[in-house]
Amino acid sequence: QKEVEQDPGPLSVPEGAIVSLNCTYSNSAFQYFMWYRQYSRKGPELLMYTYSSGNKEDGRFTAQVDKSSKYISLFIRDSQPSDSATYLCAMSVTGGSYIPTFGRGTSLIVHP
Amino acid sequence: NAGVTQTPKFRVLKTGQSMTLLCAQDMNHEYMYWYRQDPGMGLRLIHYSVGEGTTAKGEVPDGYNVSRLKKQNFLLGLESAAPSQTSVYFCASGGTNTGELFFGEGSRLTVL
Numbered sequence: 474q475k476e477v478e479q480d481p482g483p484l485s486v487p488e489g490a491i492v493s494l495n496c497t498y499s500n501s502a503f504q505y506f507m508w509y510r511q512y513s514r515k516g517p518e519l520l521m522y523t524y525s526s527g528n529k530e531d532g533r534f535t536a537q538v539d540k541s542s543k544y545i546s547l548f549i550r551d552s553q554p555s556d557s558a559t560y561l562c563a564m565s566v567t568g569g570s571y572i573p574t575f576g577r578g579t580s581l582i583v584h585p
Numbered sequence: 586n587a588g589v590t591q592t593p594k595f596r597v598l599k600t601g602q603s604m605t606l607l608c609a610q611d612m613n614h615e616y617m618y619w620y621r622q623d624p625g626m627g628l629r630l631i632h633y634s635v636g637e638g639t640t641a642k643g644e645v646p647d648g649y650n651v652s653r654l655k656k657q658n659f660l661l662g663l664e665s666a667a668p669s670q671t672s673v674y675f676c677a678s679g680g681t682n683t684g685e686l687f688f689g690e691g692s693r694l695t696v697l
Contacts, residue, residue, distance in 0.1 A: 481625070505683045516589075516675050516688035517628075524683075561628070565684030571616045571635055572643075573684030577627035 476500055479562055479576030488585050492549040496562035496576045499543065503564040506538050507573065508547045511559045520560075521547070552583045587611050591676050591689035598666045598696045606661040606692050608676030616679040617659040618643075618686065619651060621672040628675070634659055666696045 479496045486492055494508075504525055509517035521536045523529045529536045535548040545564070549556055559580050563573040589610045598604055608617065618633040630643030632651040640651045648670060650662045659678075663670060673693050677686040 505685075507685060509688075514691070516677075516690050517686075518688065519685055522683070522685055563684060563686075567683075571679065571682055571684070572618075572630065572633065573686065575628045577625070 477562065477564060477574050477576045479579055481577055481579060483580040483582055485582045485584065486552055488552060488554060488583055490552050490583070492552050492556070492581060492583075494547040494549075494560050494562075494579050494581070496545050496564075497543055498545070498564060498574075500564075500566070500574070501540075501543065502566040503574075504567040505565045505573075506536070506545050507563040507565075508534075508536055509561040509563060509575075511561060511578065513558075517561055549581075552581075554583050554585055557581055557583050589676055589678055589687050589689040591674075591692045593692060594690065595693050596695070598663075598694065600667060600696060602666050602696075603662070603664050604666065604694075605663075606674055606676075606694075608659045608661070608678075608689060610657055610659075610676075610678040610687070612678060612680060612687065613656070614678035614680040614687070615656075616682075617653065618677045618679075619649070619659065619661045620675045620677065621645065622675060622691075623672050631661065631674075663694075666694075668696045670694065671696045 507522040511517040562576040634653040637656040
């Protein structure tokens with residue numbers, strides 16, 4: 474079992490839908506949780522990050538961490554075709570870990 | 586505002602040839618990384634560096650060498666290319682120990 478599990482999809486939704494992307498993990502020492510977005514033929518870009526548990530909102534995006542269930546989510550409201558990309562979760566431990574552990578990514582397609 | 590720049594963006598090699606990928610960052614980041622990304626495999630860490638003059642092995646280091654003679658540059662070398670090294674290579678840098686990374690646009694390498 475990988476340390477971070479992420480369904481590769483693809484996840485296909487109509488424009489305007491609420492999208493839920495998820496990752497599960499096994500290492501309870503993870504404290505930093507990140508979401509990266511990767512457009513086709515581009516490098517990943519950091520979308521959001523949260524520390525420990527709770528929610529964080531940025532415009533149409535909400536990141537949620539449930540440490541008790543070892544489960545993180547990214548919600549996208551009012552999804553747009555421009556949101557079509559691969560979304561990678563990543564997480565790291567505190568105390569000087571320079572290396573995040575990435576999920577394999579979920580491909581999202583938002584069709585008009 | 587360049588961020589992380591990779592050169593070359595595309596390269597075709599014959600088996601046994603050597604080459605070097607160059608990564609340059611202008612954010613004064615301490616940490617730099619080389620990843621490869623293959624379909625269905627996600628991002629896999631090849632080598633990384635936690636400061637000028639330092640390097641360390643990642644998950645898949647065999648067949649690659651790296652050097653970090655200057656803080657802003659991180660070089661990835663292939664001494665004798667093999668078809669299994671056909672991939673997209675991403676360089677990343679980070680300024681904190683939380684795993685937040687900034688990626689380059691990628692270098693597509695094909696080994697025939």
